[in-house]
Amino acid sequence: MTTAEDLIDLVRAYNPKSNANLLRRAFVYGAGMHEGQLRHSGDPYFTHPVAVAAVLADMQLDDATIVTALLHDTIEDTKSTFGDVEAHFGKEIAELVDGVTKLTNLQLNSSETKQAENFRKLFMAMSRDLRVILVKLADRLHNMRTIKSMRPDKQAQKARETMDIYAPLAGRMGMQWMRDELEDLGFQVLNPEGRTSIIRRFITLQRETGDVIHKITTDIRHELDKARIEAEVFGRAKKPYSIWRKMEEKKLSFSRLSDIYGFRVICASEFECYVALGAIHQRWRAVPGRFKDYISQPKSNGYRSIHTTVSGRDGKRVEVQIRTRQMHEVAETGVAAHWSYRDGIRVENPFAVDPVKWIATLTERLDPSEDNEDFLEAVKLEMYTDQVFCFTPKGEVVKLPRGATPLDFAYVIHTRIGDSCVGAKVDGIRVPLWTRLKNGQSVDIITAEGQRPQATWIDIVVTGRAKTAIRRSLRDEDRERFIKLGLELARIAFDHVGKRMTDRALITAARRMDLPSSDELLSRLGSAEITARLVIETLYPELIAHPGDEIEPGRAIVGLSPKQTFQRARCCQPVPGERIVGITYRGRGVMIHAIDCPILGEFEEETERWVDLQWHSGLHPAVHTVSFDMTISNDAGVLGRICTLIGQQKANISDLHFRDRKPDFYRLIVDVDLRDVEHMHAVRQMLEADSDVATITRHRDPDLKP
Structure with a gap:
């Protein structure tokens, strides 16, 4: 097991001014608290916090984060308390340890409702201090490295949670190396046969082609030497899970998969990055559509690099990433670069992103008031997507997730622009709103007064921000319509019992029904969540006939x-x-x-x-037939949906016949058995709200003599 002095040496290698006494005290305190506890493997439990601290030391993080790693399980698993940790190590460390403890208690793989609530807590913890997440990620990494000692069902549960939550989060924070390892460890648990198959094919490929990585690295170095560029060149085969995912996404066999090797060129300056790019493109043919310049357009987590894919030796596609040393440090540690130390001082890396600003960009598009399902969808969209960069007509850059549309672009500019969008031009050409945007395109949004979001937009947009805004607008629009309908239904119901509807009466009914306002009462009444009869019964119970008292x-x-x-x-x-x-x-x-x-x-x-x-005043049975004259769209499923809507209002269709049939519409008479005028209005208003009902009127035929 790593000793306290080993850990101190590891930290002092990058931070000579580290507080060795603080690290030593934390080591002794943690070891004492966990004394006698064992892991599933039978090893002393404290080997785990020490390993987590070592992972964070490899990332060159500050003393407070290293100490938090050593103590991160003390509050949860030992007799130690928040007050004890604060007394020994100060408020900052105590709050970090407490934050990690709360994250550990989140069951992120539970039901959707609970998962959404836990995501909210996760983002709250991130917003307070991002180091809490760094410790939790390192904790999960070591647990995945030692997962074989757990029960098979627990292994599968932890692996799925890692693949769904922690690996994408690490990638979103810019720690791609950690994402790759977490995904590969999860892949090894969830699909060991698939992973073994990929590794076997790699071995066969190396046997057939030799050391491709060494050959291509040598080729790249030769081209850079000719261009008089001093740079480091590294090559590697991509992780098994990364290859498996590409095979699944592109529906390709391993033999047809081309870019399974990746290479990095580390230059001395930004200028030399572009010179190196030119040298590589001059030597090998660039693959169209596989070039990304994250130096001129960095990712929100600070990542900067040039990505290009070329047809290399023997026609094999290889991906080359070109960056400076400082860019590489941020690429390796992502947002964590903000806390990195070297030679006893915090590293002044100009590319390290401010974690406060980063977490703001991640959460600004998330509306905590959203329904659980919507919030969860928005979180995953924000966490898991790659980016494309587009331009406004004025040349301003807009960052969007891959697959974004002009509608997403409009909502990023402003919710008002998105809501009033009626069209878009991409590079000066009018395009449909569902067009998928590409890097470097210029987008011009066309708006019009009076335009409102359409329900179909939900399926067009991909950003959480756009989906949230559209749903909110649709809810508000529906709410206005339901309030108007509810007002009419309430008026009829009050008239029916000989009472006058007043604002005071509606407010009183809402209060007695534990609703926040009379508008909420009317909205629920209009949407058929509550009945007008229930409102009247709440105010005037003596006027309402109860079940069993139905009028013959x-x-x-x-x-x-x-x-x-x-x-x-x-x-x-x-x-x-x-x-x-x-x-x-x-x-x-x-x-x-x-x-x-x-x-x-x-x-x-x-x-x-x-x-x-x-x-007679009271509850009438639904035996009074009323005929409706309706015109509906001639589309599959429309008539069935109309019948379902009528049934949902507890009304029965007693007869139905068509008056006119056209290619685009039907006109028909529907006889519906109803209780009373209130019931009739509810059915009619619900049908009028359907987009496939062109017209609906009450059908009265004077020729039908008594």
């Missing part, structure tokens, strides 16, 4: 003599809640008409036949 159809009318019978007129189809009048017929009883039925004009001179009637 034969007693639905008030005002008839004991021996009089009645029928609903087919011409106007009155329903409970509407004003009605009765017309007597000899031998047929009373025919019930709506007060606005045109047929009543025929009886103006026969006032003795008129009977003043009203509907």
Whole structure:
């Protein structure tokens, strides 16, 4: 096991001014707290914190981070407390250790709702001090290196969590070496046969072609010498998981996979990077579409490098990365370069990104108020994507994830620009909004007043920011529509029981139903989340008939003599809640008409036949047929969806017949059995809200005589 002095020597190799006494005290304290504890492998537990500290020392991090690594499990797994750590090592280290402890307790592979909440906590911890995440990543790296001692089911769980969360996070932070190793270790657990197959093919390839890396490295050095550039050249085969992923994405066999080797050229200056690029392109043919200049357009985590893929020796494609020494240091440690030390002082690397600014760029597009599913999607989109760089018409650079569209571009500029977008020009040519943008393209967004986001946009955009903005706008638009509908339904319901709808009544109902406002009450009423009957029952329980007290159809009318019978007129189809009048017929009883039925004009001179009637106040069964005249799109599934919407409103379709059939639309009459006028309005408003319903009116046929 690494001793305290070994660790101190490791740290002092890059930071001679390191506080050896602090490191020694932390080592002794951690060893004492974990004394007697064993890992799954049977090794003393404290070997793990020491190994984590060594990983961070290899990254040349500050003393506080190294000490945190030594103590990162003390609060969770020993009798030590936050107060104890603070008393011995100060508030800064205590808060770092506590932050790591809280992250350790997050179950990132649990249910979607819990996972989204834990992601919020993860980003909160990152925003306080990014070193907490660095310690956690190093902790996960050592656990993955020693995972074989765990149960198979635990190995699979940890490996999936590593592949889904920690490896992409390491990559997003610029620590590509750690991402590669974490992915390869996870791959070894989750698909050992696949990994072994890749390694075997590599061995076969080397046997057939010899040491390709040495040959190509020599070729590159020769070209650089001719250009009088002093540079270091390194070559390596890509990790098995990286190759496996390319095979899966491109649906290629190993033999057809070309760029499985990568090379790095480390130059003395930025100018020489471009000279080296010219020398390499002059010697080998560049592969179109495989050039990226991250020096002129760096990534948000500070990464700078030139990437190019060329057809090298024997036509094999090889990727070459060209950068300066300072750029290389940031490329190796990413955001962690901010805390790197050399010769006792923090390294002043001009390319090291400020972690506070970096975490702001990562989280600024995430809306914590989003639903769990939406928030989780936005987090993963922000964490896992590579970037392309596009330009505004004024030449300003806009960074976007790979696969982004002009709509994503518009929302990055401003939410208002995105919401009002009606078109886009890419390099001066009008293109569809779903066009995938490429590096270096100039994008001009066309806007128009009155334009609102469309529901189909959700499937076009790829950035979390755009998806969040579109969903918010659609919700707001739906909310306005639902509030208007809810207001109408509430008014009808209040009239139905003889009460006047007032703001005070709605506020009182909302408070009694534990809703934040009357607008929220109306919105839920309009979206059918609650019923108008429930609102009335909340305010006037004495006026509402309860289940079991449903009015019998034969007693639905008030005002008839004991021996009089009645029928609903087919011409106007009155329903409970509407004003009605009765017309007597000899031998047929009373025919019930709506007060606005045109047929009543025929009886103006026969006032003795008129009977003043009203509907019984209470709960009516859904037996009152109303006909709707509808025009709907002639598309697959539309009619089925219309029927489903009616069923969702607890209404029954009793008849349906088509009046007109055209290539693009149908016109039909639908007979629906309803309870009352409130029920009728709810069904109609829900159908009107469907985008495939062109028109819907209540169908009344004066030719259908009583």
